Amino acid sequence: MQSFPSSAPGRVVILATGGTIAGTAAQPLDVLGYVAAQVGIEELVAALPGLDEQPLETEQVAQLDSKDMDIEVWRALVLRARHHLARPDVAGIVVTHGTDTLEETAYLLQRVLAPSKPLVLTAAMRPSTSLQADGPQNLIDAVNVARVAGASGVVVVMAGWLHGALDVRKTHTHRLDAFGCGDAGPLGRIDAGRLRRVRDWPHGVALGADVLDVDRWPRVEIVLSHAGASGAIVDALLAQGVDGIVAAGTGNGTLHHALEAALLRAKAEGVAVWRSSRVADGGVLSAADAVLPDSGPLTPVQARVELILQLLQCRSVRA
Numbered sequence: 001m002q003s004f005p006s007s008a009p010g011r012v013v014i015l016a017t018g019g020t021i022a023g024t025a026a027q028p029l030d031v032l033g034y035v036a037a038q039v040g041i042e043e044l045v046a047a048l049p050g051l052d053e054q055p056l057e058t059e060q061v062a063q064l065d066s067k068d069m070d071i072e073v074w075r076a077l078v079l080r081a082r083h084h085l086a087r088p089d090v091a092g093i094v095v096t097h098g099t100d101t102l103e104e105t106a107y108l109l110q111r112v113l114a115p116s117k118p119l120v121l122t123a124a125m126r127p128s129t130s131l132q133a134d135g136p137q138n139l140i141d142a143v144n145v146a147r148v149a150g151a152s153g154v155v156v157v158m159a160g161w162l163h164g165a166l167d168v169r170k171t172h173t174h175r176l177d178a179f180g181c182g183d184a185g186p187l188g189r190i191d192a193g194r195l196r197r198v199r200d201w202p203h204g205v206a207l208g209a210d211v212l213d214v215d216r217w218p219r220v221e222i223v224l225s226h227a228g229a230s231g232a233i234v235d236a237l238l239a240q241g242v243d244g245i246v247a248a249g250t251g252n253g254t255l256h257h258a259l260e261a262a263l264l265r266a267k268a269e270g271v272a273v274w275r276s277s278r279v280a281d282g283g284v285l286s287a288a289d290a291v292l293p294d295s296g297p298l299t300p301v302q303a304r305v306e307l308i309l310q311l312l313q314c315r316s317v318r319a
């Protein structure tokens, strides 16, 4: 267990990308009818008690609703994060983000950068104009976490929880406490400005941002197995051209026979096909007789990011 006492010297850089944390609604009680990504990061920080007195820098990398996250913003974010992480005067990075695709961005940042300083994503479920906006406290907690001396890796701070980038997923559509880590559980808890850390931060070998430096990222799509599924979507993807398919299967990654037949056709045509599970927790436990590889503990959206990265790596090895 560890509380917050050991703050690293240096600056925290906040890279802003938009989301509900920067959203506005016409009425302070309206927590649904708002527009995300309206308020600039300087304005958000200026409104927070104490933050404006800390050694902070802000940079608006993007201003979007994260449901619309795309490759260009991902690439820009990775490059700006890499730039600031390399600065000796920077203790850590905070990224403000929408909640919708936060888990995908967190996974990407950890796998590509695996930073040796804290890189902390945070978000909000209520817009900045809400009577009970959660963004301000989340942002203050994230800045504190970004200063934890000796910490490293990508984490998510939300509603007092510290989640690891490789495990985190959105688990609720409207509660403030909207994220979880499945079977892995959270990394820690922040209460009254104190961090109780219960397990280690994510670590691993960075793939390096250069892997993203290609003209065209591989196209990887997710298809869902369900009652009455067919192979029609897979066939349509094959006709259009697709590099990879993640099948969100039932249970332990099982597939409707019609979908499985289409996926095997795709595999035979050279498409990378992985099985994951549409079930929230548990992932897929490998079976020796499985005809299609599985993505282990990864959720379908994490598996999609991982497959993109693996295909990019194969390309850079071949190039």
Ligand code: ASP
Residues within 6 Å of the ligand: 018, 019, 020, 021, 036, 064, 065, 066, 067, 097, 098, 099, 100, 101, 123, 124, 125, 126
């Ligand atoms: N649609 C918003 C976004 O992901 C939702 C949020 O931030 O909570 O940007």
